[in-house]
Amino acid sequence: MRKEDYRLSDHFEGGLPKLVMFDLDGTLVDSLPDLAHAVDQMLPALGRSPAGIEQVGRWVGKGAHHLVQEALGLSSASQDPELFSVAYELFLAAYSQANGRQARLFSGVQTFLDYLEQRGVILALVTNKPEAFTLPLLEAMNLKSYFPLIVSGDTLPLKKPHPDQLLHVMRHFEVDLTQTLMLGDSSNDVLAARAAGCPVVCVSYGYNHGESIYEADADAVVDSMVGLIENVQ
C-alpha cells in the first residue's frame, strides 16, 4: 500500500482510533503568517533585517524559544543571554498582538474534527507552542471545545521530540498506544510518536524545518486529513 492511501479503517480495531493527538502549528492551523509578522517586528527593533515568511517557516515547530534563538542566529540562548532575553520579550509582545490575526484552519481540518467528535473519538492537542499562545489561538480558531486535554510546550518539563506529552495524554485517557494516532506536520511529531510507540501520520502541507516530511519515518503522509476517512461510511 502506498503511504498516501492510508485509511484509519484499515489500521484501527473498529475502524477508528480511540484517541487522536493533534499537533497545532502547521497541522491544524496555518499560523506562520502571524509568527513571521512577529519575528519581523522583533528583528528590526534589534537593528537587524527582517527574515521573511519562508525563512521563519523553517524555524517553527520547536517552540518559541527555539524560534527566537534561530532568528538571532544563536546556537543556544546561553550563547548571548542578554540579547536573547531582550529579543524574546520583543517577540512575546509582538506575537501576543499578532497571534490568530492572519491564522487560518487548513483545508479538511474542520470536517475531520467534526467527523471524529461525532463518533466519540477522544481528541487531544499536543503542541510545542507555549500555553499563553496556544489557548488564545485555539479560541480565535473556534477549536478549543474539541479538546478535553491540551498539552502545550511548557505544560510539562519536556516537549516534542520527547515522548512525554504524548505519554501523558495516553495515560490520562487510559488509551492503549495501538488505539492512538498522532497527527502532525514535522519530524518532531514523528520522533515523539515513535518514542511513545504510537502510530503517526503527517500532513504534507506543514512546516518541517525546511525538509521534506516524506523523509521522516511517518506511517503515512496525507495532503488533507479528510483523506484518512474517505472510505469510511
Ligand SMILES: O=C(O)COP(=O)(O)O
Ligand atoms: O511553537 C511551535 O514551534 C509550534 O509548535 P507545534 O508545531 O508543535 O504546534
Ligand SMILES: [Mg+2]
Ligand atoms: Mg507543527
